Amino acid sequence: MMKPVRLKETTVGYLFVAPLLIGITVITIIPILASFGLSFTNWSLVSGIENIHFIGMNNFNRLFHDAVFMKSLVNNLLLLAALPFKLAFALFLAIIINKYIYFKDFFKIVYFMPFISGVVAIAIVFRVMFHPTYGPVNNMLMSIGIDHPPGWLADMDFAFFSLIIIFTWIQFGFSFIIYIAGLQNISRELYEAASIDGASAWRQFKHITLPMLSPTTFFLLITGIISSFKIFDLIAVLTEGGPANSTMVAIYYLYQRAFVNLETGYASAISIVIFAFILIITLINWVGQRRWVHQ
Amino acid sequence: MKEALNIKKILITLFIFAFGLLFLSPFFWMLSASFKPEAEVFRYPVQWIPETWHAVENYKKVWFGTHPPFYHYYWNSIKVVILTTMTSIIVSSLAAYSFAKLNFKGKDILFLIVLATFMVPSQSLFVPQFILFRWMNLYDTHLALILLHSFSVLGTFMLRQFFLGILNDYLDSGKMDGAGHLRIFTHIALPMVLPAIATYGILRFIWTWNDYQMPLIFLHSIDLYTLQLGIRQFADENGQIYSLQMAAAVLAVVPLLIVFLIAQKQVIEGIQLGGVKG
Numbered sequence: 001m002m003k004p005v006r007l008k009e010t011t012v013g014y015l016f017v018a019p020l021l022i023g024i025t026v027i028t029i030i031p032i033l034a035s036f037g038l039s040f041t042n043w044s045l046v047s048g049i050e051n052i053h054f055i056g057m058n059n060f061n062r063l064f065h066d067a068v069f070m071k072s073l074v075n076n077l078l079l080l081a082a083l084p085f086k087l088a089f090a091l092f093l094a095i096i097i098n099k100y101i102y103f104k105d106f107f108k109i110v111y112f113m114p115f116i117s118g119v120v121a122i123a124i125v126f127r128v129m130f131h132p133t134y135g136p137v138n139n140m141l142m143s144i145g146i147d148h149p150p151g152w153l154a155d156m157d158f159a160f161f162s163l164i165i166i167f168t169w170i171q172f173g174f175s176f177i178i179y180i181a182g183l184q185n186i187s188r189e190l191y192e193a194a195s196i197d198g199a200s201a202w203r204q205f206k207h208i209t210l211p212m213l214s215p216t217t218f219f220l221l222i223t224g225i226i227s228s229f230k231i232f233d234l235i236a237v238l239t240e241g242g243p244a245n246s247t248m249v250a251i252y253y254l255y256q257r258a259f260v261n262l263e264t265g266y267a268s269a270i271s272i273v274i275f276a277f278i279l280i281i282t283l284i285n286w287v288g289q290r291r292w293v294h295q
Numbered sequence: 296m297k298e299a300l301n302i303k304k305i306l307i308t309l310f311i312f313a314f315g316l317l318f319l320s321p322f323f324w325m326l327s328a329s330f331k332p333e334a335e336v337f338r339y340p341v342q343w344i345p346e347t348w349h350a351v352e353n354y355k356k357v358w359f360g361t362h363p364p365f366y367h368y369y370w371n372s373i374k375v376v377i378l379t380t381m382t383s384i385i386v387s388s389l390a391a392y393s394f395a396k397l398n399f400k401g402k403d404i405l406f407l408i409v410l411a412t413f414m415v416p417s418q419s420l421f422v423p424q425f426i427l428f429r430w431m432n433l434y435d436t437h438l439a440l441i442l443l444h445s446f447s448v449l450g451t452f453m454l455r456q457f458f459l460g461i462l463n464d465y466l467d468s469g470k471m472d473g474a475g476h477l478r479i480f481t482h483i484a485l486p487m488v489l490p491a492i493a494t495y496g497i498l499r500f501i502w503t504w505n506d507y508q509m510p511l512i513f514l515h516s517i518d519l520y521t522l523q524l525g526i527r528q529f530a531d532e533n534g535q536i537y538s539l540q541m542a543a544a545v546l547a548v549v550p551l552l553i554v555f556l557i558a559q560k561q562v563i564e565g566i567q568l569g570g571v572k573g
Contacts, residue, residue, distance in 0.1 A: 012397060013397035016480075017393045019385075020451060023442070023445060023446030027424065027443060028420060032423075034423035100304060102305070107311060107315060108559075110318065111318065116505070116555055116562065117551060118505040118551060120507050120547065124540055125321050128540065134336075136339065143339070174566065230417075233508065258421060258425075268423075271421070278419075282414050
């Protein structure tokens with residue numbers, strides 16, 4: 001009696017996961033293997049399959065002597081400079097909104113809005129607001145006495161800084177919302193006990209809130225690093241890596257090499273390096289969660 | 296114990312409100328500029344309420360005045376987003392149910408493989424995916440976009456957590472009544488996780504609507520452009536006409552804000568739960 005039932009469950013089990021597995025195989029597994037293979041060739045996708053030539057590690061050697069690629073990695077790191085400030089401010093705002101004000105839910109919506117609003121529209125709005133001669137931002141700066149305001153996105157020295165501002169503005173809501181969830185998970189009794197012991201608000205923050213939120217902070221740090229590594233849309237719409245590569249990042253460079261220069265092999269090598277970076281960050285995340293984070 | 300209205304709390308609320316206005320000022324500026332005649336867009340100090348209303352003319356020009364017309368992009372986006380969301384929900388809920396509630400050989404290993412693919416950044420796959428889709432004659436089709444977004448590891452993982460929460464007794468009672476697995480899935484399990492499916496569906500809707508990279512790489516014909524490519528195209532064509540650019544931006548953001556305001560609880564909880572974008 002038991003046997004046919006189990007057999008059936010096995011079949012159904014496979015049938016139910018089949019669409020997902022087939023999809024993942026075609027969309028992810030085969031492509032990542034192909035990327036590995038192609039990264040050792042100098043193929044261009046317009047040149048036909050018979051022209052694939054194996055060139056060993058040449059692409060990778062070239063990559064580490066490629067000044068633009070190095071510049072793009074440095075930019076990816078610079079993008080992280082704003083992350084601690086963003087997290088600190090998100091936490092500050094989350095604490096205030098969670099505890100000290102009315103209409104909590106309304107403010108959650110307000111600060112979360114940029115995150116879901118779509119990067120292209122936001123980029124177009126900021127491009128106009130940061131317009132060097134007519135934009136409201138520079139008009140304001142001139143009205144308070146700054147005669148030569150920066151050219152923002154068109155200015156080599158300020159383009160990257162402008163991107164960081166816009167990127168931080170978009171991403172802020174995410175950190176904020178996650179911190180709110182983290183705060184709501186801290187048991188009230190901890191604070192009540194601390195109050196009875198006469199601990200000040202600052203001491204409660206330092207000895208209860210901060211340690212209890214360390215898993216949240218760690219999570220936001222990791223996702224923040226990964227999402228700044230994946231930044232693409234903003235650059236594609238606003239600067240295309242310019243002026244003079246000052247806003248080039250790894251993913252955009254990959255896109256240019258692959259779809260503008262049509263260097264399939266070289267672009268594959270870039271994607272393998274990016275893959276390796278993300279893998280390392282993910283592994284740090286795994287190990288870190290067990291080791292450094294207060295539970 | 297009822298909290299009395301206290302002055303300090305009111306003051307902090309007002310302060311946070313003022314800061315919120317400043318935080319959202321790009322949105323207000325966009326909206327206000329989209330209502331103005333071009334000559335007044337950059338007038339300084341900023342006139343938040345337009346002196347001359349030019350809203351109807353601006354929006355008419357954006358909506359009908361381009362080639363292809365702007366609503367064409369809308370239709371493309373709606374089509375892609377709805378088909379993607381539906382396919383993705385079907386694929387993920389089937390797999391999630393199987394991983395959570397059915398017993399079959401190799402289940403744990405398969406689930407581990409699925410989770411492992413989550414680490415692969417989508418951008419490292421562009422080149423081979425592009426080659427593959429061209430080879431399958433899917434380049435420059437909406438089907439390509441739908442396929443690229445339909446096999447979500449995150450969605451499967453989220454839904455699996457919810458299926459795990461269902462007591463086996465409910466499913467067993469279905470078996471007692473002689474129902475097959477498909478019937479148990481559609482009639483007992485699925486209704487019990489409907490809120491989770493709604494949450495995931497809304498997130499998938501927003502992510503697909505906002506996606507810019509996939510259409511940029513996998514679409515070529517302007518007729519097939521989704522809204523994100525469409526506004527970019529429109530902005531490039533109207534490089535000097537900023538009031539129209541702002542109207543186009545408003546048109547792209549409004550449907551999202553409507554979805555968000557209706558379903559803000561699901562969106563925020565979903566983001567907090569899934570914790571990741573993509």
